[in-house]
Amino acid sequence: MPVEKLAPGVWGVLATPLTEDGSAVDTASLTRQVEHYGRIGATGLTALGVFGEAARLTPEERSTVVSTVAAAAGDLPMVIGLSSLDAEGACAEAENVLGVLDRSPAGLMVQVGSPDPDAVVAQANTVAERTGQGIVVQDYPVVSGVSIATDDLVAAVRRIPSAVAVKSESSPSPPAVATLAAGLDVPVFGGLGGTGLLDELAVGSAGAMTGFSVPEGLIACVTAFRDGGYAAAREVWRDYLPLVNFEFQAGIALSLRKHSFVHRGLLATPAVRPPSKLAPESMLGLLREHLRHTPHALQVPS
Secondary structure, eight states: OOOOOOOSEEEEEOOOOBOTTSSSBOHHHHHHHHHHHHHHTOSEEEESSGGGTGGGSOHHHHHHHHHHHHHHHTTOOEEEEEOOSSHHHHHHHHHHHHTTOSSOOSEEEEEOOOSOHHHHHHHHHHHHHHHOOOEEEEEOHHHHOOOOOHHHHHHHHTTOTTEEEEEEOOSSHHHHHHHHHHHOSSOEEEOGGGTTHHHHHHTTOOEEEEOOSOHHHHHHHHHHHHHHHHHHHHHHHTTTHHHHHHHOOTTTHHHHHHHHHHHHTSOSOOOOOTTSOOOOHHHHHHHHHHHHTSTTTTOOOO
């Protein structure tokens, strides 16, 4: 099955906006978010990722998210995340969302579901064969509960002909990205909210596939690295790092980012679904202060 590797750059992982009571997907806010990524020059989009609360959405809501993103994305390519850690569950998720598309996605993102490389190969190849789509292999042990040795992941991905990229979110991320980038001929993208972005670029990553409330910063850093190397990217990225670090707080990271999007005019409400926690009121003033000092953060989308 011929597949096209993902282009280097920034693949924005979309938040799933919810209505104020959290009971439904806010499609108007989702459309604004997608259009904003298009305006700022994102390489592509990722729907139904961890940042998109995909595991907490019903099948009908996942279809709504995918159809809304596809309608607003124009020519921007889209990766679709699958939450299930087993092949059968992932295939069922894929069938549900692919049915609402009139074009193929750039890839289906499959989470590593076993520390055994043979099982990872079987899982990814089953999804690829059943759906006819390229596969983004996602290694995110904090979320999946599965830890695979990086060398074993390299060996597994080499045996997945449909692999179009790897999303590496195993901490510490720079050493993992370095090993993956050196051992594979598919692009490797960092995640983790951009916390390791600069060093991941330095050791061979193709860019970022992550959620951050000021994705302009991700794009500026990746562009600066491409054009001017490490020193240029470091100069650009340092102005965004305080907000990157502030947002990436365990348990409340999603809530903080959604509050940021509300301040930016991209989301109507910061609602999240359990088990995500609401950011405490004590953090919201600090968030506004970080936004005040972050380039682009207070620019309201037109």
